[in-house]
Amino acid sequence: MKKSTLIGTMMATSVLAGAAAAQDVTLTIESWRNDDLAIWQDKIIPAFEASNPGIKVKFTPSAPAEYPAVLNAKLEAGSAGDLITCKPFDHSLGLYNAGRLADLTDLAAMSSFSDVAKSAWQTDDGAQTFCVPMASVIHGFIYNKDAFAELGVEIPETEAEFFAVLDTFKEDGNYIPMAMGTNDQWEAATMGYNNIGPNYWKGEEGRLALIKGEQKLTDEAWVAPFRQLAKWKSYLGDGFEAQTYPDSQNIFTLGRAAIYPAGSWEISGFNTLVDFEMGAFKPPVANAGDDCYISDHTDIALGLNAASEHSKEAKIFLDWMGTSEFTSLYANSLPGFFSLASAPVAMEDPLAQEFVSWRSDCKSSIRSTYQILSRGTPNLENETWNASVAVIKGEESPEDAGARLQTGLASWYEPQQN
């Protein structure tokens, strides 16, 4: 008897506690950006909570490579957060088609973004949009300005100059010419192949032609970047085969390497670590004066869990993301994540300004493997990781790598089967 009263009391208190908490709605954000945890907690969330009393926001990131798997499992189990950070293209589209993400086409904030910005989070016909675009990342090379000054080299514009700079550093011997490893595989594809590639396949032109089946991965435009990667091997430092991504970051920020093949997302992390001056240069073109193309990849957006119990409050947050308060806060707390909003956002970080200035000189494109082409098995993105690594290590010739990717793609992708 005594026990049941005790349980009764406990239940009563927990109900009361629940009622008290219900006054404040807590929104949970799922994300893969665990590097940004502090910025969300210290800057973005307090700014939102200050103007929206009664809504609390929690940022709960998971490890980047695991994110899609973890998120899918959570959505399946009904334990995912209210707001879902969206990967571009098929992963999010799959979630939308499965009814996991809500349709946000009519959200007021959507008018702040251009069609190109929204394209990564729309249905194939562009009729529905399901995530609010947050940022794109630009690829290029970050370099150690002090090291360049020490050896008296200028930033390279063409392929020949690029390798001449690397040779200078190799002969000098004090710096590892380029900090990149192949252990984690994705850097070779993302910071290698998709970084330098757009100059060869002419950005959007080649990317769309590949999707339509008018070009093949065995064409010169798609094999040429592999040919460049094959030359990188001798500049990568001892034991690059077992060098991981964090290893490469540390080697560069400790000042032991001259050049770092980068994505602009590194800027905020590197700023706090380096004690030398950093600069950036865009991927080299074949001949001086050629048109340049850069990878300006729509990378991150925020969507609404269709099963969320607080969709009204979540939409308030999503609308807030279209305001200049959010875009300027986000772009300046995370330099290197460039706002996709149509209204220009002023940035203070010089390195971020350098990256974003390329948008006016060069044509932008997104990563070649992301839209449509990674829908089947074998998965073209994962295969590209593997092929880029094999080419850099010299285990596969550029032509063989192109042929292998083409065979894999053609095995399931109809436009490539003719």
Place this chain on the structure above:
Amino acid sequence: MAEKPRFRWHIVVFLAPAVLVYTAVMIYPLFNTLRLSLFTEVDQSRVFVGLQNFKTLFGDTVWSTQFWNALGNNFWFFMIHMLVQNPIGVALAAILSHPKLRFASLYRSAIFIPTILSFVIVGFAWKLILSPIWGIAPGMLDAVGLKALYAPWLGKEAYALTTLSLVSVWQFVGIPMMLIYAALLSIPDEILEAAEVEGITGLSSFWKIKLPLILPSIGIISILTFVANFNAFDLIYAAQGALAGPDFSTDILGTFMYRTFFGFQLQLGDPHMGSTIASAMFVIILIGVCLYLFGIQSRMRRYQF
């Protein structure tokens, strides 16, 4: 007067917790996985396809090359454990049970400690030790003038799997050592003394008396190693990630199953193909265990003291 035999309720009561828990966390998931492997997803709904998934797994070269690669790697992983871990375990146990050895309990604990460490710690620690950039391995080899022998092992296709197998051996050598050690201690002194009277001492007493007596334990250890190795996943995942690099050279069935089931990066998870691989793993382990039980265990001689 004989009492009517009463139904022994206490047996049911005492068995119930274990049976219920085991059913909920092991038996039900196992059968559900087997069931799931017979379905596939078409337009968001689950469709029964019979053995079609198995046909894809073994018939479609995209899948089958990955499967045979993973299975081959798994056998190599197992071979290294059988050839390195278990003989070393037996040798260590034999040395430890030597009555004149000093600090035996210190060695015993020291060798056993890695076993209780998490895979994540072991994987990460060894990755750092062997790292070409920050690791102590290149420096130590350099100090003894053998720098030329150093290679970035975890990054080379030819060495990565063997390296990880040896790391796993390092971690788990304590288990065969402990089991054999216990078996050796249970051999009665009378037998050894009787052998000594017959003139069998030292090494030959190990080969002729002790080894035959601990053979059943070695059999059990082999089968435990087999099951553990074919279910392995954690160490490879912690050290090399889900893509089991370089170039899938460390991909074993566990990582292959994980990648397929949960997806990886842009590759979406496919629970049905994942279950198919899991079912194949289950069958492989079942066959291995049956071969052992009916082929070896039943023929093994046992000695009663």
